[in-house]
Amino acid sequence: MKISAVRGMRDILPEETPLWQHLEAEIRTAFGLYGFRELRTPLVEEAQLFSRGVGEATDVVHKEMYVFQDKKGLPLALRPEATASVVRAYIEHGLYAKGGLAKLYYLGPMFRYEKPQKGRSRQFHQYGVEALGSLDPALDAEVIDLSSYLMERLGLAREGLFLRVNSIGCKGDRVRYREALREHLEPRRDELCPDCQRRLSENPMRILDCKREGCQPAIRTAPRSIDHLCPDCRAHFQEVLSHLDLLGIQYELDHTLVRGLDYYTRTVFELCSRDLGAQDALLGGGRYDDLVELLGGPPTPGVGFAGGMERLVLVLQGQLKKTEKLDVYIVPVGQEREVWRTAAWAASRLRRAGLSADVEYLGRSVRKATQAAAQLARCALFLGPEELAQGQATLKDLSSGKTVPLPLEKLSSPDELHPFFEPEENGDVKGGCGGGQG
RNA sequence: GGGAGCGUAGCUCAAAGGCAGAGCACUGCGCUGUGGCCGCAGGGGUUGCGGGUUCGAGUCCCGUCGCUCCUCCCA
Numbered sequence: 413m414k415i416s417a418v419r420g421m422r423d424i425l426p427e428e429t430p431l432w433q434h435l436e437a438e439i440r441t442a443f444g445l446y447g448f449r450e451l452r453t454p455l456v457e458e459a460q461l462f463s464r465g466v467g468e469a470t471d472v473v474h475k476e477m478y479v480f481q482d483k484k485g486l487p488l489a490l491r492p493e494a495t496a497s498v499v500r501a502y503i504e505h506g507l508y509a510k511g512g513l514a515k516l517y518y519l520g521p522m523f524r525y526e527k528p529q530k531g532r533s534r535q536f537h538q539y540g541v542e543a544l545g546s547l548d549p550a551l552d553a554e555v556i557d558l559s560s561y562l563m564e565r566l567g568l569a570r571e572g573l574f575l576r577v578n579s580i581g582c583k584g585d586r587v588r589y590r591e592a593l594r595e596h597l598e599p600r601r602d603e604l605c606p607d608c609q610r611r612l613s614e615n616p617m618r619i620l621d622c623k624r625e626g627c628q629p630a631i632r633t634a635p636r637s638i639d640h641l642c643p644d645c646r647a648h649f650q651e652v653l654s655h656l657d658l659l660g661i662q663y664e665l666d667h668t669l670v671r672g673l674d675y676y677t678r679t680v681f682e683l684c685s686r687d688l689g690a691q692d693a694l695l696g697g698g699r700y701d702d703l704v705e706l707l708g709g710p711p712t713p714g715v716g717f718a719g720g721m722e723r724l725v726l727v728l729q730g731q732l733k734k735t736e737k738l739d740v741y742i743v744p745v746g747q748e749r750e751v752w753r754t755a756a757w758a759a760s761r762l763r764r765a766g767l768s769a770d771v772e773y774l775g776r777s778v779r780k781a782t783q784a785a786a787q788l789a790r791c792a793l794f795l796g797p798e799e800l801a802q803g804q805a806t807l808k809d810l811s812s813g814k815t816v817p818l819p820l821e822k823l824s825s826p827d828e829l830h831p832f833f834e835p836e837e838n839g840d841v842k843g844g845c846g847g848g849q850g
Numbered sequence: 851g852g853g854a855g856c857g858u859a860g861c862u863c864a865a866a867g868g869c870a871g872a873g874c875a876c877u878g879c880g881c882u883g884u885g886g887c888c889g890c891a892g893g894g895g896u897u898g899c900g901g902g903u904u905c906g907a908g909u910c911c912c913g914u915c916g917c918u919c920c921u922c923c924c925a
Contacts, residue, residue, distance in 0.1 A: 419916070471923050475851080493925085522925080527851085529919065538925055607922075623921085672924060682925095693925060720925030745883050778883050786885045796883060808884070815884080 420526070420534025428725070430733035435566065435724055436519060439539045442562045446554065448517040448541045453497040455521065459489040465496035465707055467674025469615060476524040490523035495675070495700065495716060496707070498542045503709035507544070513551075514544040531691035531723050540697070540718035544704065547713045549648050552679045552699060553655030555715050559683050559695055560661050562719075568685075568727065573694070576666035577656070577681045579649040580617070581641045583702060586677075589640040590616055600630045620668040636667040645678055652679055675700040679715065685727050694727070695719030739767040739833060739845070740807075741785035745778055745796030755795050758805065758823055765826035767833060769793075786810045791833070791845035793818065807832060809845045 417423060424432060440450070459479050466473050478490040491497055498516055501507075507514045519539045526532060541558065543551055556575070563573060580586060593616040601609055608619045608627050620631055641649065656663055663681075671680045680698035688694075697717025704712035740762055744755040755771050762769040770788065772781040778794070785792040794806040799817075807818040822828040833845045 416916080476923080524924080526923075528917080532924075536925065540925090618923095621923095690920070690922095691924070695925065718925060723925060743884080777878080779881080779885075780877080782885045784885085792884075794884065798883080806884080810885070813885085 418534075420528040422533065422535075426735065430735055431725060431728065431731065432721070434733055435721065435728070436539075438565050439519060439562065440517075442558065442565055443517040443539075443541055446515070446541075446558045446561075448515040448543075451498060451501060451516040451518055452520070453491075453494065453501050453518065455491055455523075456488050457491055457497055457500065459487040461496050461500055461707070462489055462492060465499065465675060465703060466493065470673055472524060472673065476526050478523045478525055492524045493522055493673070493718060494518050494520070494538060494540055495542060495673075495703070495718070498716075499544070499703055499707050499709070499714070502542075502544055502712075503704065503707060508704075508710055508712055513546050515541070516544070517541045529691070530689050531720070531726055533722060537721035538718045539721060540695075540716060542714055542716035544712055544714040547648075547701065549651035549679075550655050552648075552652045552715050553659060553661075555697065555717055556656060556663075556681055557659050557661060559697075559717055559719070563683070563694075566724065566728065567731070570662070572686050572727075573683060574686070575661065575663040575681060575683050576669050577653070577663045577679070578637065578666050578669040579641060579645060579652075579678050580637045580670060580676060580680055581645045582677050585637070585641050585645055586617075589635070589637050592635045592640055593617065593619070596634050597630060603627070603630050617670045618672070620670050631668060637670075638665075638667065648678055671696060671698060675703040675706070677701045681717070683719075685723070687727055688723060691723065693720075694723050738770055738789035740769040740791050740793050741781075741789035742769060742771045742793045742795060743778060743781040743785060744772060745794060748797055748800075751795060751797060751800060754800060754820070758793065758795065758820070761823035762829070765823075765829045767829070807845060 443450075459477070462477060463473050468474060472492050477492050479487055480489075482488055498518060502514055502516070517540065520537060521535050522538050523535055525534060528534060541555060543555060556577075560575070563570075581589060594612065597604065597612055597616060597619065601612060604612065604619070604627050605622065605624045608622050608624075611618045611622075617637075619627065620634065622631065638646070638649065653663075666682075669680055669682060671682075676698045678699040678701065680696075682696040683694050684692045685694050686692070695717050696719075697715070699713065699715040701713040702711075703714060704710065740759075742755045742759055742762075744751045759769045759771050772784065774781075776784070782792055789810065791810055792808045794808065799805050802817075803821065804817045804819045806815050808815045816832070818832060822832070
């Protein structure tokens, strides 16, 4: 039986992990600069957390969620997104009682049972932030600013990106807006695609982001959510936009941006790339002022976003990081047992001195092993009967080709060892291996 | 969920019903214990899997799994 990774879930191989680690480090740094602190929540939650929080009617919950029962029959779900988990933890640990604003971030795998394609898999990775406890529109703008700053840090050109913003109002606004949409669309039911006809009764707002040609005329003339905002929501949105202007962030108002999760209120936004295919959203988010209360906490507003790691990786493929080279690759010469034992010992000493080291365990010819060493390491350390007899090894700098004897006793003393590996100053033949990095 | 295309060596790909191949990579040798160039030789495959048609299937048919893309939805 041949076993392979399950559909839509893949291995991230050592060639790719340096890029992932780089992205993760940049994300953590950016989030930290904005005052967010990491919260790690379980990958598994009670299924009802998501059906209540994200919405029973959403595709994410009712079509795409991995649900199973534990041994006691409790319905569990692999998390399809993290906001609901963060809010659950916020309530469970009484973070609201600790005063102030809770600014939390996360990073990790999410699961949705979908048909895999470019930029979409069943296990994927999201990074995101949630700011809980303030209704200040400056915070909406800050979160958007953070997403923009993150892209700058990652070296994504502004021209390749576009930011779409909209406001869908509070609960009451949405009820009124939904009615207005129905009134507009019902007479045009025949123009709409079958999906949209179904949405007309279930969730008319989702018709707005239908991409079918036939639906466009009805969508273009449809009423806009920002015309149905209550005075508070209208003022809030204006403040958000004015803060974005202040921060110098370019955006386009998109009246068709509604997003697929039920908990969003007021501000919604999406940051998209021009370099991706059908799945072009790098990150998306917005405000969710009713979610904490909905999940049993005190009324607490929130705003945040989530981004997809895989999509970042796609956009940044060109920047693949090279794997870091080892400091030393040890090549035992010949078959003598004592030589090989000394090689293993030397590796252990080098590592304790803080130098990364590996040994030629495959027993290839010295020629082949040296070739391999040049791929893997900055220096090769040759160790054979001749060296052993003199109590030393031969250290070779693989970029300059220079060799120098390294007395074995130096291996026991990091202080004496390090000079051999420090970059040469003013070209002095000090020996060693720090030379040109090539 | 619906649609289209593709699965051949570790990788990139040939073979259009008739002996499964090339390049790169890998191993050895030229060069006996020191890389990058060059030359020679070698190892590698149940052609995704399972059926069927045929004297004969990588090739045609059916099924299945996987990948890619579109639709849908979203990160």
